[in-house]
Amino acid sequence: MNMPPNAAANPIAPPAGSAMNRRDFVWGVATASYQIEGAIDADGRLPSIWDTFCATPGKVLRGETGALACDHYHRWESDVDLIADLGVDAYRLSIAWPRVMHADGRPNQAGLDFYKRLLDRLAExxxxxxxxxxxxxxxxxxxDRGGWLNRDTAYRFADYADLVSRELSGRVNAYATLNEPWCSAFLGYGNGHHAPGLANGRYATQAMHHLLLAHGLALAPLAANDPQAQRGIVANVGRGSTLGDSAADHEAARLFELQHNDWVLQPLLKGSYPQDLFKLWPGTEPLVLDGDLATISGPLDFLGINYYFRSTVQSDGAHGYTEVTRPDVERTQMGWEVYPQGLEDLLRGFHTSYPNLPPIYITENGMSSDDRVVNGPNGPRVDDAQRQSFLQRHFAAISRAIDAGVDVRGYYIWSLMDNFEWAFGYERRFGLVHVDYATQQRTLKDSALLFQHYLAQRKG
Known part of the structure; x- marks a missing residue:
């Protein structure tokens, strides 16, 4: 593709004068262990709930699994070079709990050594x-012992956080305890769309409580073992709106956002659960012991925000809401509405609702598209024009939120490369980098080339 002559002409660059153009604004890319690593039986790695879920017929599109994924476990060196050559400041990755810890709590040194080599190479x-x-x-x-329905899992997570932060101390700049507890609780235990595939509203709220308790219990060992590293959590958030103008429909939109956002943020930042949640889901109050909410609401150095789309809802005629399809809007390959304004609205709303809101990093934002490699006169190319427009519009939305006073300090694109997209297998492609799963060939999409060019221009 023809590269723009300067950063201002770059079609994905933030607006001129945006705080996102400052040198201290952190630009990064993100991945997750199960989605890219493969090597599920290598070097003592234990089975995970996603291995089990993938092996269950009908759970994942075409029966695909993360057994190979992007083979990152064996290709990590060239992948680190790929990351560094993009010019990003930071890389958000995840540690695979089953890879670094034996069932009896002892460290799995081979798995830990993999991450040490990876982190050392990133630092280099x-x-x-x-x-x-x-x-x-x-x-x-x-x-097998109850998962996140078992309170003991929260304590086992604290042991795991203690182990990892001792072993990796000095190599990590920031720890996020959990990624998207809403998805783990609701999709995993509430409607069964994700592992472990259970579907019960009471399960969802209890799993959420134990997830958040695990987060809170992990903060102390993280601080003790790696005091120079920041500590935070990553929450996925959703914008809800309505086509109607009735009081009931506006209440439906409020309840949608309460369920998607405040269910996580309010216990973290105010030390309480929103009581309207249990009006929405009667009889689902979790068992909360004395001191739990104080543990959950421990101080955070940062809050990670993942945002992808807006949902349109209407009153269900009772005490809740139903989702409806908004006609004639731009959508991604996932069927999600492209709505950058929703990210600005949410950030400004959180800034108002939570006076103690910590500094924010956008830890995931991106889109899937049916990307294909084509051979052109200058070699292989992936023209992902919709992704370029998606990114630029979301950068502009974040810039407006910063101008309104929201403390946003960084942005991580989801994702570095195409990967295993959970229940959708390998069909949905979120990457800046195209992956040919048959050959493991990596090809920078046009969006990656533009992002690389912007970062080079920014650094001067």
């Missing part, structure tokens, strides 16, 4: 690391 190439401790791959042996 000048790339900082945000390490997510839990990106959904719970060891199966813990699920």
């Amino acid at each position: 190439r000048g790339v900082k690391c945000m390490a997510t401790l839990y990106h959904w791959d719970l060891p199966q042996h813990l699920e």
Whole structure:
């Protein structure tokens, strides 16, 4: 593709004068262990709930699994060079709990050594690391004992966080305890769309409580073992709106956002659960012990925000809401509406609702498209024009939120490369880099080339 002559002409660059153009704004890319590593039986790695879920007929599109994924476990050196050559400041990865810890709690040195080599190579190439401790791959042996429905799993997570932060101390710039507890709780235990595939509203709220308790219990060992690293959590958030103008429809939109956003943020930042949640889901109040909410609401150095789309809802005529399809809007390959304004709205709303809101990093934002490699006169090329437009519009939305006073300090594109997209297998492609799964060939899409050019221009 023809590269723009300067950063201002770059079609994905933030607006001129944006705080995102400053040198201290962190630009990064993100991945997750189960989605890219493969090597599920290598070097003592234990089975995870996603290995089990993938092996269950009908759970994942075409019966695909993460057994090979992007083979990152064996290709990590060239992948680190790929990351560094993009020019990013930071890389958000996740540690695979089943890879680094034996079932009896002892360290699995081979797995830990893999991450040490990876982190050391990132540091050599000048790339900082945000390490997510839990990106959904719970060891199966813990699920066999109840998983996140069992309070003991929260304590086992604290042991795991203690182990990882001792072993990786000095190599990690920031730890995110959990990725998207809403997905782990609701999709995993509430509607069964994700591992472990259970579907019960009471399960969802109890799993959420234990997930958040695990987060809170992990903060102390992280601070003790790696005091120079920041500590935070990553929450996925959703914008809800309505086509109607009735009071009931506006209430439906409020309840949607309460369920998607405040269910996580309010216990973290205010030390309480939103009581309207249990009006929405009667009889689902979790068992909360004395001191739990104080543990959950421990101080955070940062909050990671993942945002992808807007949902349109209407009143269900009772005490809740139903989702409806908004006609004539731009959508991604996932069927999600492209709505950058929703990210600005949410950031500004959180800034108002939570006076103690910590500094924010956009830890995931991106889109899937049906990307194909074509051979042109200058070699292989992936023209992903919709992704370029998606990114530029979301950068502009974040810039407006910053101008309104929201403390956003960085942005990580999801994802570095195409990978295993959970229940959708390998069909949905979110990457800046195209992966040919048959050959493991990596090809920078046009969006990656433009992003690389922008970062080079920014650094001067």
